Amino acid sequence: MSENINKDKDVLKIGKYFFSSRLIVGTGKYPDFKTMKDSIEASGSEIITVAVRRIDFSAKENMLSYVDLDRFTLLPNTAGCYTADDAVKTLLLARELPVFKTDMVKLEVIGDEKTLYPDNEELIKAARILVKEGFTVMPYMMDDPVLAKKLEDAGCPVVMPLASPIGSGLGIRNPYNIKIIKEAVSVPVIVDAGVGTASDACKTMELGVDGILINTAIAGAKDPVGMALAMKDAVKAGRLAYLSGRIPMKLYAQASTQMEGIVF
Amino acid sequence: MNVEINGSIFEIENETVSIEKLILNFNLDLKSTAVALNREIIPKSRYKDTMLCENDCLDLVSIAPGG
Numbered sequence: 001m002s003e004n005i006n007k008d009k010d011v012l013k014i015g016k017y018f019f020s021s022r023l024i025v026g027t028g029k030y031p032d033f034k035t036m037k038d039s040i041e042a043s044g045s046e047i048i049t050v051a052v053r054r055i056d057f058s059a060k061e062n063m064l065s066y067v068d069l070d071r072f073t074l075l076p077n078t079a080g081c082y083t084a085d086d087a088v089k090t091l092l093l094a095r096e097l098p099v100f101k102t103d104m105v106k107l108e109v110i111g112d113e114k115t116l117y118p119d120n121e122e123l124i125k126a127a128r129i130l131v132k133e134g135f136t137v138m139p140y141m142m143d144d145p146v147l148a149k150k151l152e153d154a155g156c157p158v159v160m161p162l163a164s165p166i167g168s169g170l171g172i173r174n175p176y177n178i179k180i181i182k183e184a185v186s187v188p189v190i191v192d193a194g195v196g197t198a199s200d201a202c203k204t205m206e207l208g209v210d211g212i213l214i215n216t217a218i219a220g221a222k223d224p225v226g227m228a229l230a231m232k233d234a235v236k237a238g239r240l241a242y243l244s245g246r247i248p249m250k251l252y253a254q255a256s257t258q259m260e261g262i263v264f
Numbered sequence: 265m266n267v268e269i270n271g272s273i274f275e276i277e278n279e280t281v282s283i284e285k286l287i288l289n290f291n292l293d294l295k296s297t298a299v300a301l302n303r304e305i306i307p308k309s310r311y312k313d314t315m316l317c318e319n320d321c322l323d324l325v326s327i328a329p330g331g
Contacts, residue, residue, distance in 0.1 A: 026331030036329065051330025054270040054323055055292065063327060064296055077330050093305050096298040099327060166331070215331030
């Protein structure tokens, strides 16, 4: 192990919070709460995202019975909000729920129903208000370095560019922009949305980003618990590969066995 | 009196009912329920002394699955 990289103490810092896992998982789209519980536990994640919704009085089960609040940090999202005002209101409402033990929030302000791409203008507007309100704002954003800088300047202690559209599983469509974002900002970069399978997660981490947020790729897999385990290992492997430094790519072969002492 | 709760109309017999009492009557946990009354967020500290009025629109919210 390299002396100048302490891989055992490689922690993810988001604002004033520290985490050892670099994988954040969503809780949506699972076939049932038991599978959700088993999958988020298998993922090794410490942060899980949840929505804030009207209580369904006819529901037979309560999601809360399946979430260990001592083990996970719950991150309220603003999924479905199309304006800064709605997103801010949703999170102010979430603040009244004691299940949220931190001021961390996932901010998304959707601009288009088909692509679920964010509305940049409303996103920045909401981020500024929420930062002033004292939230640790984690914005889901386009893979745009200029926007990333603006959100950092607005006070977001992390930026979360998409790899590809939410739930698409297309993987990382513009790795170069993600690398530029990583260079452009000094806050951590967490890739949020689009990862389809373990190799996507690994390749994304190899770019040097600080973490990944995954929901559909795990929840929608044939075996969500198995995929959660795969994602956990992929994120770890990708991070370690990044820290360890990959070899440069060459066009021609370079023998790995020495020629000296060859007999024939 | 009639009160709209989460999009449905409920008839409440007791004319003086607080938000706290309503939450408990619905068998909900106070710790996992947040409230908006007529689109305004009600802080937890005011559940006890905020009384419902005729035609009030109440949103009782909690966490739900999401990404």
